[in-house]
Amino acid sequence: DGGITQSPKYLFRKEGQNVTLSCEQNLNHDAMYWYRQDPGQGLRLIYYSQIVNDFQKGDIAEGYSVSREKKESFPLTVTSAQKNPTAFYLCASSIGGDIYGYTFGSGTRLTVV
Amino acid sequence: RKEVEQDPGPFNVPEGATVAFNCTYSNSASQSFFWYRQDCRKEPKLLMSVYSSGNEDGRFTAQLNRASQYISLLIRDSKLSDSATYLCVMNSRTSGGGADGLTFGKGTHLIIQP
Numbered sequence A: 001d002g003g004i005t006q007s008p009k010y011l012f013r014k015e016g017q018n019v020t021l022s023c024e025q026n027l028n029h030d031a032m033y034w035y036r037q038d039p040g041q042g043l044r045l046i047y048y049s050q051i052v053n054d055f056q057k058g059d060i061a062e063g064y065s066v067s068r069e070k071k072e073s074f075p076l077t078v079t080s081a082q083k084n085p086t087a088f089y090l091c092a093s094s095i096g097g098d099i100y101g102y103t104f105g106s107g108t109r110l111t112v113v
Numbered sequence B: 001r002k003e004v005e006q007d008p009g010p011f012n013v014p015e016g017a018t019v020a021f022n023c024t025y026s027n028s029a030s031q032s033f034f035w036y037r038q039d040c041r042k043e044p045k046l047l048m049s050v051y052s053s054g055n056e057d058g059r060f061t062a063q064l065n066r067a068s069q070y071i072s073l074l075i076r077d078s079k080l081s082d083s084a085t086y087l088c089v090m091n092s093r094t095s096g097g098g099a100d101g102l103t104f105g106k107g108t109h110l111i112i113q114p
Helices: none
Strands: A002-009 A010-013 A019-025 A031-037 A043-051 A056-057 A064-066 A077-078 A087-094 A108-112 B004-006 B011-014 B019-025 B033-038 B042-051 B055-057 B061-065 B070-075 B084-091 B102-104 B108-111
Touching: A002 A087, A010 A019, A019 A031, A019 A108, A031 B061, A043 A064, A077 A087, A077 B011, A077 B033, A108 B102, B004 B084, B011 B019, B019 B084, B042 B055, B042 B061, B070 B084
Parallel strands: A010 A108, B011 B108
Antiparallel strands: A002 A019, A019 A077, A031 A043, A031 A087, A043 A056, A064 A077, A087 A108, B004 B019, B019 B070, B033 B042, B033 B084, B055 B061, B061 B070, B084 B102, B084 B108
C-alpha cells in the first residue's frame, strides 16, 4: 500500500545536538512538507519542496534544514540553533500544489532532555 | 485578524445529536478548503474537501460561504467515534502567487458523550 512513513516515532535529543527526522513516501507525490505542532496550537509550516533538488522556507524555518535529493525522501534536521525544538513534527506530501489536500505521516514526537 | 479562526471548544455533545462547527478565514484569495480530523497524538487525516456548492459524505456535510468567508461542518447522528479535533484548512496562496502550503486552524475539540 502507498503511504508516507516517518521515523522514529519518538526521539530524544540532548541540548546542543543536531537530530534528523526521516520522511519517506511511495505515493509518487511531487510535493512534500514539514510541519510542527505544539500543544493547543495549529500546524506551522517549516519547509516545503515542490520538486527534487528544490525547497523553500516556510513560516518558521530558523533552526531547521532540509534536503530533497530523491523524490521519495525529505529529511528534516533540527539543529542546535532551534531554541525550542520539543514538538510533534509532521511530514506531508501532495500530488502537487494544495488543491487535493495533503497526506500526512504518523509524526515524530521530539523531546529535548 | 487571524488567517483561520475556529472555536476551540470543547463541544460536549450527546451521542446521536447533530453538531455544527464554523470556521472563518481572512484570505479572500483562498481557493481550496478542507476539513481534517485529528485524534489525540495522531496525525491529521483528510475528512472532506469543501466545495462552493456544498458537499455531503454520509453523516457529514460541508458548506462554503465565500461572501461571508466561512466554512462549516455538520455532523448528524453523532457517534462516540466522532470524538476528535476537527481542523479547518485552506490554501494560503495569494492571488499573485507567493508562499505555498495549506494554513491550518487550531481546531475544534469535539467530545461525544454516551
